[in-house]
Each structure stands twice: as structure tokens, then as C-alpha cells.
Amino acid sequence: MNLATYQRMMVGIPRTIKNAAGFTWTSMKHGIGRSITIEAHTTPNVNSLKFHPGQPVFLNGTRDFPTSRAAASSPLAAAIFRIHGISNVFFGADFVTVTKTDSLPWENVKPAITDAITEFFTSGEPIVVDEGETYSEIDEDKSEVVMMIKEILDARIRPSVQDDGGDVALVSFDPDSGVVAVRLQGACASCSSSKATLKDMVENMLMHYIPEVKEVIAIENPEAAAAAAAKEAPGGKAAAGRGPGGGSYVTPAR
Template sequence: MRNTVVKSGLRQKQWQGAVVRRLLSLQTMKTPSENALKFVATDKTRFLPEGMQQAIDIESLAEANEKSPLASQLYKINGVRSVMIGSDFITVNKVDNSLSNNPELDWTSLKPKVEQYIASFAKTKQPFLDQHYLEEYQKELDTLDENDDDVVYEIKELINTKIRPALQDDGGDIHFRSFDESTGTVFIKLRGACKSCSLSEDTLKGGIESMLKHYVPEVEEVRAVLDPEEEIAIAEFEKLEKKLKQNASASGPSDPKVRPEAHA
């Protein structure tokens, strides 16, 4: 039997009164991705309104300016690539420093800056998320809908109750996009640390796909999709990565000097 569906009117009411400001205590946790850290609120601070479980993924400063004043502040830190805001945690993805070897892009330097920005913002009266964006975003949530067909309903329920909690423990999240009943393909969106982890394909196929296929016989495959803004952000990042590689090659070791031959 299906669970009772939470009506949007109740959810909207919860969201409007959700932000409580207090001194913030943070704990930092590693994720499967070496370029992502999870900053967890150890008090009762919530970054998302009560009743909202899906994390907000932010890929650029322009996107941050539309969605979250907090994320806009975090993008002032050199090296921040993306931000994901969860119920009681924030996952920050940084640029890969393996090519540039810039100490300012190491977590040793970035971690205290991120903590300071989050803690400082928490002292203000600003909401973590833009209210207008929240009102639009709730229309796209993976909430259980009594109008969903049985397969989609079951997929959403598995995502909400089994898959999402496991991914959020690792600083990531998952969003349901659609189900193609003609091919048995589920289209999902990975968020946060999950998308930058080197094991993301294993997570997708060995974890998510295996579970959905086990519980929902109609599912044949699970595929990850990219949003248009994310495709743009990835393209820009690839340009930066190519430039760093070129700079690294240009500043490589010089040709060995030819020794003068010894004279007899």
C-alpha cells in the first residue's frame, strides 16, 4: 500500500518558517572524492527547510546568485568548483590541484576558509536559500505523487528511503529525472561528491542500478544525465584543466646540459 503523500501546501508552510539562526558548530568529514569535503552542522542548524530532503546542487557563481546567498559567499574562495547544500551539511567540491600544485588549492588552505565563511554567514539574518528559488524548486521535487504510475512511484520511494540516505552520508545526493517504460531506463542526476568521485560509475551501476533492478523488475538500466548549466560548467573546467596542463608542460624540466668532452 502506498504511503500518504505530503501535500504541497503543507510543505510550503513548513519551508517558509524553517530558517533558524544560531551560532554554528561544524564537523568536517571526508568523502569518496579527494576533491570534496562534507561540512556537517553538529548542532540543530538546518541548511534546508524542515521537511525538505533533496540537496541543492550549485555549479557556478551565476547559479549561486540565483539559488543561495551562502553559496555566493563560498564562491569568493579561490578554488571552489561547486557547492551542494543538504539538510544539515554542505559539500564543497574544489578544483583538482594535481596539475598546478598550488598550495592555496589544497584542503589544508581551503578547509578553514570554507568553515569561516559558513560560520560567518550563519550569524547573519539572511536565509541560506533564496525564497523565490525555493518556491520554484518545490515543483521539481522527487516527492511521492498519488498520480504517479506504480513503477515510478516505487522507484521514487526506493530513492527517497534507501538510496538518498546512503549517498548523503558520503556528501552526495540523487535526483530522479524520468523513467522510459519502453526501454526500462531510469534517468537520474547525481549530486555533490557523488558526481566528482572516481567511483561514481561504480556507484551508479553497482549500487543504484543493482538495487532498482532488484526491487523493480521493470527497470533494465540506470543512466545519469547532465543539466545544461552543468554541461557548460564542465566545458569551462575542461578548458581550465587543459590550460594548467599546458602551463605544467611549459614549466617542466629544462633540457640537460651537454657536458664538455674531457680532453686527453
């Protein structure tokens, strides 16, 4: 064993291997038996990466943390948001999607994100400390059309979107106008191709299978919108702290 290998084992210096799928980061904490391998993969959103820790992350569906205030309900999300330049954290079944601000290079934040994930999964802490909120206004709606919308989203749309590091949450259906409202989460929330995803994938498929659906629209996350508006207001970050409360958002498992 050479000196560099020994230092990585005992101190936790990350090692990177670049490959076609993205990057594999190996971070070792406090010697043998405390290691975790994290793979980071690109998404269609250049500002979002999927981090795979090689173990389950969130098994009750998906969970979206659109602001640092929402992240207070998760030790891991809170730790990632403490890194400068992070704008969104999203949990899937076996991955964590992290979205950064547009101007910040990945090499400035990726090692810190990897360290935060490594430290969390070696800490034994719970992934979340509350049940979170749900986006949907129609959880109790058992109409045939709503059930069909949910079925198509779960079976044909959400798996593909989750592969890209995000999710689609059903918010509402208006039977009079035929309008379905959804929220895009994770990497999809700020992706430049999100409009294409909404129209080409979600709207076209729902309209094809369900004649009652006439249009699909995206509803912006209310807390993220309030935080963005507050930052643009006089006072900047100080004003953002006075925005509405709210937590992270859960989309149930398929």
C-alpha cells in the first residue's frame, strides 16, 4: 500500500474516475468499513446531476426540496443546501438529484456534494424527519378519468422522467375544461427542455389515451416561486427569509 492510498483510506480524500456515463466518486471515511461509492450521472438539465450512493434513498415515492427552508425536514437535503450555489434537492428511490445555479461550475460544488452524501449515509441519521406535503389537490378524487390519468402517469411517464432525475406530480384535473395541472420536480423543474417534456410526452400521451383531457399545464412550485420573487425584491436574501413557510413535497410511489 502506497502513501496516497493510505491517506485516502484514513483521511477521506475523494478519488475520481471519469467514464462515459459521468463520474464515479469514491469517498472513504475513517478507515475500512466506512466507505461508500457514489456515482454521479448527467441529466438533460446541465445544471442537475443524479448522485447514486449504491443504496436506497427514499422508498415512499419521490421527495422534492425546492428551497433551503423546505430542506429543514431532511438532514441530507439540509446539508446539501448549505453548499453555496445549490437551488434544488430531489430524492428518488435510489438517487439524489442536485441542481445548482446556472453560473456555478460543477467542479466547484461536486466534491462537497459527494462529501455531504457520504457523511450522511455513514451517520445513521433518518433521511427525513417528517412526512412532507403532497402536491395533489385530488388525492380523494376517485373518478374514472382521474384514476386513468394517475395510471398513465405512473406506468408510462414517471419512470422515464425519474430516469432523467426528476418527476411529474399530478396537481388537479378540471372536468369542465379538460385541463390537467402538473408540477415538474427535480431536474425537470428548471430544465430548458421541460416545455417539450410537458407537451411531447405528458400532454400528447394523456390526450391520446383519455379523450376528456384537452390540455396539460405546468404549475410552478409555490415556495420556489415565492423565494425567487423575494430575492428579486429590495433586500434580496433577507427578503427571501420572510417568504411563506412550507415543506418538502412528496409524490407517492408508483
